[in-house]
Amino acid sequence: MAKDMTLLWGSGSPPCWRIMIALEEKNLQGYNQKLLSFEKGEHKSKEVMEINPRGQLPAFKCGDVPLNESCAACFHLECKYKTQGTKLIPDCEVGRAQILQRVFEVNALVEKSSSVIYYNWMVPEGERHDSAIKRNKEALTAEVKLWEGYLQKTSGGFLAGKNFSLADVIVFPAIAYLYRFGLSEERYPKLTEYYKNLMNRPSIKATWPPTWKETPGQDILKDI
Amino acid sequence: MAKDMTLLWGSGSPPCWRIMIALEEKNLQGYNQKLLSFEKGEHKSKEVMEINPRGQLPAFKCGDVPLNESCAACFHLECKYKTQGTKLIPDCEVGRAQILQRVFEVNALVEKSSSVIYYNWMVPEGERHDSAIKRNKEALTAEVKLWEGYLQKTSGGFLAGKNFSLADVIVFPAIAYLYRFGLSEERYPKLTEYYKNLMNRPSIKATWPPTWKETPGQDILKDI
Structure with a gap:
């Protein structure tokens, strides 16, 4: 189920980390992921720019839809997998x-x-x-x-x-x-x-x- | 229905304006509202601080719940009044x-x-x-x-x-x-x-x- 998702991320970046926590909480392990280096400037690489035109990490794609804003990605995962894993937004x-x-x-x-x-x-x-x-x-x-x-x-x-x-x-x-x-x-x-x-x-x-x-x-x- | 909502706002502030547009789109006219003056420092007044401890406008309350972050307020209004007025988040x-x-x-x-x-x-x-x-x-x-x-x-x-x-x-x-x-x-x-x-x-x-x-x-x- 998580195989249609791709996350390019940098270690220690809170926005990247948010998406990774959300994916774990929603039992969406097994997504495609690649750790890139800020120090080497890999966040400005072609593979990042193709998903995230701002040249920032995370670059996250769910199916064909880019969701590079980390909070948007977390909201999306909760809406799409509402009944799977931890319920992150209550009905109350x-x-x-x-x-x-x-x-x-x-x-x-x-x-x-x-x-x-x-x-x-x-x-x-x-x-x-x-x-x-x-x-x-x-x-x-x-x-x-x-x-x-x-x-x-x-x-x-x-x-x-x-x-x-x-x-x-x-x-x-x-x-x-x-x-x-x-x-x-x-x-x-x-x-x-x-x-x-x-x-x-x-x-x-x-x-x-x-x-x-x-x-x-x-x-x-x-x-x- | 909108009578349990209170908006303290400043003219020209995009965050205040967002909430006002959302309220109109959801047919929630008739809410309590008060225009305050940034120039006179009214955003630091007691009545604002009671709702918004940051001393910023908007100060918005829906029932007893403060929703001072304008985007949070707009999301909330859309979730609470999903079937009323303009549908602001599609099911797709x-x-x-x-x-x-x-x-x-x-x-x-x-x-x-x-x-x-x-x-x-x-x-x-x-x-x-x-x-x-x-x-x-x-x-x-x-x-x-x-x-x-x-x-x-x-x-x-x-x-x-x-x-x-x-x-x-x-x-x-x-x-x-x-x-x-x-x-x-x-x-x-x-x-x-x-x-x-x-x-x-x-x-x-x-x-x-x-x-x-x-x-x-x-x-x-x-x-x-």
């Missing part, structure tokens, strides 16, 4: 609304993380300012506190309610990314608990970024 | 996948537009660089060309297929925003055609930003 209206809210809110977290983690990569040397780095770090700190607060208010250990859902599929990789880049485990106890609990979930364990197993993380976020 | 799998892809792709368009339109607002004076402005404009130009290309390839005059869909609800305000800020009508003929056709759609006409009717636009994007 309130539960669904909470999940939708968190799914779209992840953009703010990703944007603010990237502005700190990739500052030197995104901003040429002559344009860098300590004041900008400070502002970006403050914005990320406020954002992480917001998510810590969300987890303080939920009771089931998941982001939206008592069950693992599409919100976790989509947000977990962005949270794991923070720890990979040095977020303090002590400063955000609920977030850390969430992170440590979910890292042992089979779908997440099976798709853990291979490069993260082989190389140490960084400490860019240690003062967030 | 391929059509749905195309819509999902465009819906999530809008983030790239919004981010790149904002980095040009709000450069002086986001970047303090001492941190501004002509080289950054140039780079941001180039990135936005490439992005707008991508959307022009999407519209060249569709046949029905809408973003995803032959019918007005959730992709149009969500992306149209971001495209109208480009023209409000001076995008050339000549340089992007398909995008302009799309913009001009949809501006007369009843749901869009009924929700056109009031401040846009009263004040002239700007020309920040004239060389994009």
Whole structure:
């Protein structure tokens, strides 16, 4: 069933990881997949561009339909395989609304993380300012506190309610990314608990970024 | 039916506008609404913060459930009122996948537009660089060309297929925003055609930003 799907991915990329978790949760193992290297520029290769004209990973195709936006891909898999594997969007209206809210809110977290983690990569040397780095770090700190607060208010250990859902599929990789880049485990106890609990979930364990197993993380976020 | 919904909004904000278009399309007129002023800082007021802790507009509540992420709100309205008003997500799998892809792709368009339109607002004076402005404009130009290309390839005059869909609800305000800020009508003929056709759609006409009717636009994007 998964044989008509192709995923070109990069290790450690939260958008790629989301799709891989969703595929595991929906019991869609056996899809065609290829690990590419960002460092070697393989995300700009012809085989990627043919699926994803933005030259980004993931490049994901379900049958003939490209679904390169990782959240779109996860939604699609849940809609198409609604009754297979884990139910990622409940029928309950309130539960669904909470999940939708968190799914779209992840953009703010990703944007603010990237502005700190990739500052030197995104901003040429002559344009860098300590004041900008400070502002970006403050914005990320406020954002992480917001998510810590969300987890303080939920009771089931998941982001939206008592069950693992599409919100976790989509947000977990962005949270794991923070720890990979040095977020303090002590400063955000609920977030850390969430992170440590979910890292042992089979779908997440099976798709853990291979490069993260082989190389140490960084400490860019240690003062967030 | 719409009486249990509350929308606090700002004129000209694409996220606010999305929700208003979705409400019109789903025949959900009569909701509680209040126009607030960004200039007066009313988006940081207590009544907003109670619904949206980020202090941003829209602040939208459906019953007791906050749905401040505009795309989440639109999805929710379509799921909850599936058989009422315009069908915004088709049952057809391929059509749905195309819509999902465009819906999530809008983030790239919004981010790149904002980095040009709000450069002086986001970047303090001492941190501004002509080289950054140039780079941001180039990135936005490439992005707008991508959307022009999407519209060249569709046949029905809408973003995803032959019918007005959730992709149009969500992306149209971001495209109208480009023209409000001076995008050339000549340089992007398909995008302009799309913009001009949809501006007369009843749901869009009924929700056109009031401040846009009263004040002239700007020309920040004239060389994009």
